[in-house]
Amino acid sequence: MTMENNFKMIAKTFFGFEEILAKELQQLGAQDVKTGTRMVSFRGDKGFMYKANLSLRTALKILKPIHSFRVFNEDSLYKGILAIDWSQYMNENRTFVIDSTVHSEKFNHSEFVSQKTKDAIVDQFRKNTGARPSIDKAHPDLRINVHIDRDQCSVSLDTSGASLHHRGYRTATNIAPINEVLAAGMLLLSGWDGQGDFLDPMCGSGTILIEAGMIACNVPANLNRKEFAFEKWNDWDAELFDMIMESQLKKVREFHYTITGYDKAPSAVIKAKDNIANANLSEYINVSERNFFDTQKETQGPLHMVFNPPYGERLDIQLERFYREIGDTLKQNYPGTSAWFITGNLEALKFVGLKPSRKIKLFNGSLEARLVKYEMYEGSKRTKFQVN
Known part of the structure; x- marks a missing residue:
């Protein structure tokens, strides 16, 4: 340079x-x-x-x-x-x-x-x-x-035009989808680098899964975007842009683990699959219609989990019971898992019944939120965070 x-x-x-x-x-x-x-x-x-x-x-x-x-x-x-x-x-x-x-x-x-x-x-x-x-x-x-x-x-x-969270892969959205930049930032804050298995157990229209796949494969974030503002500038250099694009695409890498998404709503699963296909990540990401609370860890070795559970602002749920079930499911069925999720309901965290090892203040739109981490150990250590 x-x-x-x-x-x-x-x-x-x-x-x-x-x-x-x-x-x-x-x-x-x-x-x-x-x-x-x-x-x-x-x-x-x-x-x-x-x-x-x-x-x-x-x-x-x-x-x-x-x-x-x-x-x-x-x-x-x-x-x-x-x-x-x-x-x-x-x-x-x-x-x-x-x-x-x-x-x-x-x-x-x-x-x-x-x-x-x-x-x-x-x-x-x-x-x-x-x-x-x-x-x-x-x-x-x-x-x-x-x-x-x-x-x-x-x-x-x-230089950008429309906000860069408009990645270009999302044509189908579910109720209150998470902003793509917010999803990518949560993943990077959680330490996700593509060196292991990944699960989003409440995947909605698939944004966190897609951003996780793009990080894992080192795909440029805005590869699928239709246009940038600088393309209309007097000094726009299409040849230089193509050269930059090509050099970034050479850095794309293979991914040798699994990225899995669950959602209990059939409509969400269909939308997630469409968006994943738009991002050309179908071979890396698997989505199925399942209720997280009826699942257990299916992979050997450490599992990295990041998700965006409903806040109550978005869906009509019984918060106390819902967040308690998140804690119980993690505790009983997901040993060897680093579980991260974002919530705008700071009260609801009390019901999880586990002690977070990290709490990071973020905003989801104008809503103050926390990105929290629960470390679920293998074997006897799992009781470490149990609250009696």
């Missing part, structure tokens, strides 16, 4: 995933990686920008900052936007859209900031060319991100 072509980028993520995203970036070869809150900044060149969008599992978006300035009122905002030479990024025949986030006493409406930004861009083109680019919210040629924090305004180009 030549240093002079490097520029700063910002990868956005969920709360709690900053460290694993930084690790992903370092493994990909990013320079100058620094973590923040729900974001990691780094440096790389254009090829690396393509690679980051293609391969990062825990990034929601990758932004390319182009300008920052201080803002005190709407006039300074307008002038700051006007100072950017927008003809570098688009012409008067193209379309654009603005996403604004605002943490400031001087500005309290992101819509207003977007409107002001649009006015400045449009006025610049009108003055210089006599014509103006238009807004397109659905499929813009350029997506601009404006972030105001107190009196600092940073303007970035959105």
Whole structure:
């Protein structure tokens, strides 16, 4: 990577995933990686920008900052936007859209900031060319991100477009499917690396299974995605993108263990199988219609389990009984298992009847959640966590 072509980028993520995203970036070869809150900044060149969008599992978006300035009122905002030479990024025949986030006493409406930004861009083109680019919210040629924090305004180009959790493999969803980036982050936090057998005993439409399979086989996270925002940019280099894609695909590896999913709903099993086929992982992942509470461990050696049980927000269940059954099933039927699950119901954890060895604070949407780990030992050690 030549240093002079490097520029700063910002990868956005969920709360709690900053460290694993930084690790992903370092493994990909990013320079100058620094973590923040729900974001990691780094440096790389254009090829690396393509690679980051293609391969990062825990990034929601990758932004390319182009300008920052201080803002005190709407006039300074307008002038700051006007100072950017927008003809570098688009012409008067193209379309654009603005996403604004605002943490400031001087500005309290992101819509207003977007409107002001649009006015400045449009006025610049009108003055210089006599014509103006238009807004397109659905499929813009350029997506601009404006972030105001107190009196600092940073303007970035959105390199990704739609959030990177839109992987492209999920056409069928069940009730309240888990976000793909959340699923990938949970798996990486749990230490899943594809070196063993895996089970999701409440697999829904298969997201955790697919993300587990992609990690195990080292498949680029966004391989199946239809498009990225940078494909519409002036400097889009299709040849470079194909080269990056090819080099990433060379790193795909074989997987020699089992990935299994259970769900008691027949509709979920059908959807999961469809999505797994879309991700080209059918030969690695096996899904069947089973109730976890009637199952037992079927593999020799250690088992890695990650799942997303219903919270009560989503499904009409008797929480106390349900979570007690999770604990009983793990205790009685799953020796030699590292079991991880996420829940937004912190009360319900009391009913599991086991002591978690890890508890990690995350958010599922706006809901505060915990990713918990229960270590089920072989043989007599299994009683270690029993609560009398």
